[in-house]
Amino acid sequence: xxxxxxxxxxxxxxxxxxxxxxxxxxxxxxxxxxxxxxxxxxxxxxxxxxxxxxxxxxxxxxxxxxxxxxxxxxxxxxxxxxxxxxxxxxxxxxxxxxxxxxxxxxxxxxxxxxxxxxxxxxxxxxxxxxxxxxxxxxxxxxxxxxxxxxxxxxxxxxxxxxxxxxxxxxxxxxxxxxxxxxxxxxxxxxxxxxxxxxxxxxxxxxxxxxxxxxxxxxxxxxxxxxxxxxxxxxxxxxxxxxxxxxxxxxxxxxxxxxxxxxxxxxxxxxxxxxxxxxxxxxxxxxxxxxxxxxxxxxxxxxxxxxxxxxxxxxxxxxxxxxxxxxxxxxxxxxxxxxxxxxxxxxxxxxxxx
Numbered sequence: 001x002x003x004x005x006x007x008x009x010x011x012x013x014x015x016x017x018x019x020x021x022x023x024x025x026x027x028x029x030x031x032x033x034x035x036x037x038x039x040x041x042x043x044x045x046x047x048x049x050x051x052x053x054x055x056x057x058x059x060x061x062x063x064x065x066x067x068x069x070x071x072x073x074x075x076x077x078x079x080x081x082x083x084x085x086x087x088x089x090x091x092x093x094x095x096x097x098x099x100x101x102x103x104x105x106x107x108x109x110x111x112x113x114x115x116x117x118x119x120x121x122x123x124x125x126x127x128x129x130x131x132x133x134x135x136x137x138x139x140x141x142x143x144x145x146x147x148x149x150x151x152x153x154x155x156x157x158x159x160x161x162x163x164x165x166x167x168x169x170x171x172x173x174x175x176x177x178x179x180x181x182x183x184x185x186x187x188x189x190x191x192x193x194x195x196x197x198x199x200x201x202x203x204x205x206x207x208x209x210x211x212x213x214x215x216x217x218x219x220x221x222x223x224x225x226x227x228x229x230x231x232x233x234x235x236x237x238x239x240x241x242x243x244x245x246x247x248x249x250x251x252x253x254x255x256x257x258x259x260x261x262x263x264x265x266x267x268x269x270x271x272x273x274x275x276x277x278x279x280x281x282x283x284x285x286x287x288x289x290x291x292x293x294x295x296x297x298x299x300x301x302x303x304x305x306x307x308x309x310x311x312x313x314x315x316x317x318x319x320x321x322x323x324x325x326x327x328x329x330x331x332x333x334x335x336x337x338x339x340x341x342x343x344x345x346x347x348x349x350x351x352x353x
Contacts, residue, residue, distance in 0.1 A: 097189025
């Protein structure tokens, strides 16, 4: 077949291939040229029930061949490819931090290093926030002490009791916010006051904090109460009131305190991940206990070492700085625990290097 610009075209239409009906090689009279038919294909979109749940389709109306997790995997891949994710990165947002998926093993040094690095990087929130909290605690403690001094012999001070309760419960209600900030700092690579309520799972986290506190208190009480009763069983109450305790009672009391400390050290790692699991929305309240407990069992000794080392660092720095180090050590401890939690459950943590 030639075209108008083909050198073989002499302007005579009769010399060109005629594709009119009844002409052309292999064509039957009165029909267009016949070509081999395309093989039949099974296109789901050609079916009448395309997009509807039914045979061969899942509940969302998509092909069963893609698998039940197709939508979720697709959305995750799309978000990662274009920089959109749960923490709000992408065009017009801050650059996403370099993250990696942990392998389920806790590194004590990495967690502590991240804890202090994050605290110094976000000092406007962590250090100043800790300063504000400690100032309120000191003020309430001062009021309680003043009330106790001025109400000596009156059977106790209502004001002193109230300030102590406000302090204890206030710290309890504050913990879900601390967990949320620490986890958000890892995911976003930054921290600011606006992140206090972002992705906050407040009530379930608060409930888990209360549950862990009760479990720890009961475990310690099981050791302390019988130990104290045995140690003071043969002590004269009047002598005990004067502080005149026999050597046997003192030894028994010391042994009881050591056993209570040992129990607290054992219970601590086994329950410390429960709060973080709920705060991170990795599992609902009931399932978070199992998730956190299994991750803690796999990493019991690293978590135990982390708690002991953080305690020693806190003690030494607080003594050396006359208490000023609390402004850094307290938030650094929570940031280190958040990092250790993410490592233990195989979550995302800052990339190495």
